[in-house]
Amino acid sequence: ETGVTQTPRHLVMGMTNKKSLKCEQHLGHNAMYWYKQSAKKPLELMFVYSLEERVENNSVPSRFSPECPNSSHLFLHLHTLQPEDSALYLCASSQTTGVYNEQFFGPGTRLTVL
Amino acid sequence: KNQVEQSPQSLIILEGKNCTLQCNYTVSPFSNLRWYKQDTGRGPVSLTIMTFSENTKSNGRYTATLDADTKQSSLHITASQLSDSASYICVVNTGGFKTIFGAGTRLFVKA
Numbered sequence: 001e002t003g004v005t006q007t008p009r010h011l012v013m014g015m016t017n018k019k020s021l022k023c024e025q026h027l028g029h030n031a032m033y034w035y036k037q038s039a040k041k042p043l044e045l046m047f048v049y050s051l052e053e054r055v056e057n058n059s060v061p062s063r064f065s066p067e068c069p070n071s072s073h074l075f076l077h078l079h080t081l082q083p084e085d086s087a088l089y090l091c092a093s094s095q096t097t098g099v100y101n102e103q104f105f106g107p108g109t110r111l112t113v114l
Numbered sequence: 115k116n117q118v119e120q121s122p123q124s125l126i127i128l129e130g131k132n133c134t135l136q137c138n139y140t141v142s143p144f145s146n147l148r149w150y151k152q153d154t155g156r157g158p159v160s161l162t163i164m165t166f167s168e169n170t171k172s173n174g175r176y177t178a179t180l181d182a183d184t185k186q187s188s189l190h191i192t193a194s195q196l197s198d199s200a201s202y203i204c205v206v207n208t209g210g211f212k213t214i215f216g217a218g219t220r221l222f223v224k225a
Binding site (some may be wrong): 004031033040041042043044045048055056090092094097098099100101102103104105106107108 | 118123145146148155156157158159160163203207209210211213214215216217218
């Protein structure tokens with residue numbers, strides 16, 4: 001496996017379910033990100049981790065809970081979601097959080113909340 | 115308010131034709147501007163990056179321009195191919211990992 005992988009690729013869940021999204025990067029990067037992409041809207045940055053420490057929590061509701069157990073893995077735990085949370089969730093990584101560092105994105109998880 | 119606006123929202127062109135996508139930004143401070151290509155069902159991939167002092171950058175058939183005075187950028191695609199069908203996203207970096215994304219232009223290239 002190379003690059004940034006995400007599982008599952010598609011997820012349908014009810015509002016009372018608990019699920020987790022997984023992201024893994026094979027690039028040796030030190031920073032990882034979660035983004036939300038809704039239809040026809042700009043990507044919204046949710047969380048940023050640098051060297052496994054959270055450095056940004058962009059006013060995200062507590063029903064989204066990130067976890068970064070090591071620099072290669074990032075999880076997004078989902079609990080009691082709302083239908084408006086349905087979106088494409090993208091994970092990205094970069095060498096560092098430096099200004100010129102390119103972010104490499106995974107293919108995303110398409111989430112539908114019923 | 116920091117904003118990145120892209121136009122048009124969507125565009126249909128015939129294979130082999132050229133096209134230009136626009137990006138206007140009101141972002142401060144400005145560090146750099148990237149153009150990304152996002153294929154359907156995939157994550158965005160960086161095409162070009164430009165800093166304040168650069169006014170043009172090419173990547174194959176893709177040429178990006180930047181006018182830092184007017185805060186405008188464009189992405190020109192030459193001799194379009196069917197594989198160019200995708201969303202093109204303009205992203206402005208304001209420092210560190212802080213980035214402002216545009217909503218993208220959806221390009222359809224028809225045979």
